[in-house]
Amino acid sequence: MVDKKPVIVPLNDLETEALEELAKKKDVSKVAVMRQALRLYQLIENRIAEGEKLIFEDKKSRKEVLML
Amino acid sequence: MSSNLVYIKKRSTQELVPAILLTRVTIKQVEITQIAWQKVLDEAIEELRAKGLTKDLPEHHGWNWRTKHKKYGRKAAYRFLGIECEQKIQGLMLLNTIYRPSHISNQKEKQIIYGMFLESAPWNISGIVNSPKYSLVGSVLLAAAVRISEEEECEGRIGLHSLKQSENFYKDCGMTDLGIDQLNENKLRYFELTTSAAKAFLARR
Numbered sequence: 494m495v496d497k498k499p500v501i502v503p504l505n506d507l508e509t510e511a512l513e514e515l516a517k518k519k520d521v522s523k524v525a526v527m528r529q530a531l532r533l534y535q536l537i538e539n540r541i542a543e544g545e546k547l548i549f550e551d552k553k554s555r556k557e558v559l560m561l
Numbered sequence: 562m563s564s565n566l567v568y569i570k571k572r573s574t575q576e577l578v579p580a581i582l583l584t585r586v587t588i589k590q591v592e593i594t595q596i597a598w599q600k601v602l603d604e605a606i607e608e609l610r611a612k613g614l615t616k617d618l619p620e621h622h623g624w625n626w627r628t629k630h631k632k633y634g635r636k637a638a639y640r641f642l643g644i645e646c647e648q649k650i651q652g653l654m655l656l657n658t659i660y661r662p663s664h665i666s667n668q669k670e671k672q673i674i675y676g677m678f679l680e681s682a683p684w685n686i687s688g689i690v691n692s693p694k695y696s697l698v699g700s701v702l703l704a705a706a707v708r709i710s711e712e713e714e715c716e717g718r719i720g721l722h723s724l725k726q727s728e729n730f731y732k733d734c735g736m737t738d739l740g741i742d743q744l745n746e747n748k749l750r751y752f753e754l755t756t757s758a759a760k761a762f763l764a765r766r
Contacts, residue, residue, distance in 0.1 A: 495584055519671075520671065521672070521714040531637060532637045535637050535638065539636065
């Protein structure tokens, strides 16, 4: 539905491994993982810029860890 | 801006008429639409209130698409869809393509595309106007969302929280009712369209 332009992204071994693992886990292509990563990165950047925080919470202990 | 030919139904003649599916609605289009829709909605609400029919007020009457576009319009994760016919926007939909897992037990880990908002123009809604102009606007937008879900490798899966007045529409589209979401979205009912239901929905159209 929307035009897409190809981009070559050189990755090192660990990055390639991470990409392959995520693609396998989520049952999607590596392209889909890269798109998701970019969208999420932009979203987080925007919200941090607006003064929000990114926090992870441990479900059991309710302990919070500030990520960004 | 990308666009595709689709068909909606003109209620007065029951004919299918060509319309344009906009896959990147611009802020300019949204601004014009917001003004046009708001005028019709405000008049209808005033009339309903005057008649004491406050329970019939459209639940979405506070939605402001201009504000939504300002917030999400330039972000890669969000998709603004629209249907244009007779040089007017007949419906709008906002999708979120950030990873969200399915709530269906055998589909966990599988991503859904999340429908944040879907609205048909007020002149297409019975209860707001006496003679609505077009039907199938919501179905065409939902079908476009299914296509995007397929493009995004989500195999047609869609998830959304529905306003009470729209629940029957989503049920009729074949979406699975997963009950009231007690934690999110003001305790609205959550629906999902599975891959097989998405295929059936597209085939029915």
